[in-house]
Amino acid sequence: MPENTAAADFAALLRELKDRSGLSYGVLAKRLHMSTSTLHRYCNGDAVPADYAPVERLARLCKAHPEELVELHRRWVLADAVRGRKGAAAAETSPEEAGSGTGPGQAASGAAPPAEAASAGAPPAAPADADTGADPAPTRRRTRTAVLAGIAVAAVAVGVALAVGLPGGGSDGDGDGDGGRHRPVGAAGVTAEGTAPASSSPPSSAASPSSPAKDKSPARTPAGSAPAGAPSGEGQKSGVPVTVRAEPYAWESPCSQRYLADKPASEMKPPPLEEGAAAWVAAHGAVSSGQQYLRLTVQGTGPETVVVDGLTVRVAGKRAPLAWNDYAMAYPGVGCGGGVQTRAFAVSLDSARPSLTPEPGNEDFPFKVSESDPEVYYLTASVSAYDVDWYLELKWSSGDRSGTLTVDDEGRPFRTSGNKGRPAYEFPIGGDGWVPEGTTKLE
Template identity: 50%
Template sequence: MVDETADFAALIRELKDRSGLSYGVLAKRLHMSTSTLHRYCNGDAVPTEYAPVERFARLCKATPDELVEAHRRWILADGARQRERKSAANAANATAATTATATATATTAAATPPVPPPEATTAVPEATLAPGPTPAPTPPPAVEPEPEPESALPVTATAPRNRRRTTLFAAAAVAVVLAATALVPHFMSGNGGGDRKQEAGSVTSTGRGTPSSSASASASAKSTSSPSASTSPSGSASPSGSATAKSGASASTGAKSGGAADAAAVPLTVTTRPYAWESPCGQTYLVDRDAAKVPPPPTEQDAPSWVSALGAVSADSQYLELTVQGTGQDTVVLQSLNVRVVDSGAPPAWNVYEMGYIGVGCGGGVPTHSFDIGLDSIRPAVTPKSGQTGLPYKVSESEPEVLYITAAAASHDVRWYLELAWSSGTRKGVLRIDDQGKPFRTSGMSGRPQYGYSLDTSEWVPHQAD
């Protein structure tokens, strides 16, 4: 973690020094404490979200390439922090499991009654087992052997009963130990929040891939030998199989279908920011509310909760930020990125609200790996922006890629998602990229009333686009 955090801190210190702005000025504009900003620049902490890093870099006049590099270094530093936390959690789980096992074993041993030694049945003198009357000096001609007294029978039957009882106690002890061992890791890991607080409105997607031939043979053998194995299509691996993991308090990922084995076979993840802004005032939203009932424009990091609370829809265009990263050392090739339209209709008759503020200038460059999608087309496609190269790209754990997608709609209300085809060695597959399990939604806004926010009156006022 030290190297990744140090590299990240070195970059933001360089941006800060070059800007000529003090810690106090930057902290005030970023709405954070000066001490927190000091910790970021000194490498003592890493932001849990990328949004403040991006705002910091833009305030320091970072170039598009520097913005991409800042994002890359933040991803690596944050990933190192997650690995460190997982290692600590695993160590705590192992310690707790060992303690629980030892406690259960000690409790079982204390509850098990002592077993009499085997000598107890063999060392008893014969005279005590069957005292009987003293025999006559001259035995009668027909004297039958005298039966053993009943008082001696419980002594000889003690050992078998003790052995049965001991067996039962031993079986119960094994069950207790196994239950304790299984439950403790569950309780320890059930924090409900994952390793870190994931940015609101972000989605981490994983998909299923085509397993290698040996893995396929193993899966086939298991399916044949198990009479209860599922034969439904959703349980079978295929080259085009895909799955999406919804966002949560964890950046935890998981496949919808195919199980843990399929998810583990996918060598990459895609983290999506569906409400990123290309510039501070470059985004508009359709909202089914009067201007008096709409709160002021949010900051970029608060846009997802603002959109969710109002049921807003991205208007005219939607700007997506996709961070693609490998999960191992193997290189993964991003083969193609395709658009899938779920539904298309007329735009809703709602009001349009422009982010930013009236009279305040906005700016922003075009970062590398930027793509356009024309959602009004009969067959929308992902096309590189002018002068930029398109897919295929290569990614790994240490070399992520950030893709910027601008999806435009002028005359339709479109619900859509993306499919990312990948390959790595003999494996290949497709990742579905959407908005927390739902399609993205982008709508045209032609002819709709438009509003801008005035800092002078602190209210939304009718505003016409330039």
């Protein structure tokens, strides 16, 4: 989809919501904690927000209907994807190349400098004093070193090209070096499987009870399919025609989310805005308390239709609920919006076999997606009696192909703990610290 069309469609819906609300740009910008000029640029199509959280807050302030929230997210995904492709194309040409009018790897004079010639596998030109009678030994040594370096670089380049071009680097004959099980294919903690049956084994990196930090090991480096918003060709290299973007720290409303943390109230920072929730959780080693609201954006990597056959909840571990303090993200006295979204599902992690059920009035799987028609699913996972590690398996099919994507929190399971009987705290507006919940006097 052309960039101007995607951005214009997104901006048109933003303007429609803004105009219908009757609120001015200044009032909305103040409530969204952004400048009026930034909001103008979003609504005029001059810029696309890099993060969806402020867009959703704007829509809720304008009292958007659930169907409009889904459509707004879909248009933002498309506009963000086009912007990502534009940025990637611009990065292929360096400023020096753009200014000189030469192609990559060429000097302004049209001849490649010695270092670049070496990287291409060719020896550099002889130095200017080659015929002056000076000792040529240093020159030969430099030339030989450059040639060897060029050969090494060329060999690495060939190896990388072969690794990218082949379906997989394994020797087990299935085109996948790890047997097709839990191979990373997305930056949002998504792994892919081929047509093999679904496995109930947990992701390779399990969260420890005291450290919910993200797994940054090289083994989880994304490869194969790209997250939603990336160029479609990247996703098609692995043969997986669908991608998933997981947002495990989304909030259903400003009042809905709570976190458990093994720290006293005196050491806790004030509640964040939704877009800062992930950083706040990481800084405090916090865990979702009572329930976790998960937003999944599912998008095809090409024009073909992909059927999302279902989402299965897999439990990786259950323990007694955490004996930590419970911190509410809402400020006392602040009104809360919310409401049931389209494509909304619920699951009780207390169940022996947790499974997703559609919220009242919502349809169940299967659904269809493509590159130009993504879907957004909203999952509410509740728990009271356990501390649960869990993840999702998304089953897809397209023509004669099918497979499973494992969706988790960047290589680790999602984690949600019950909070019954835990000390609860809130942060008063204008206050300077957390206080026991229910003790704030509202004026």
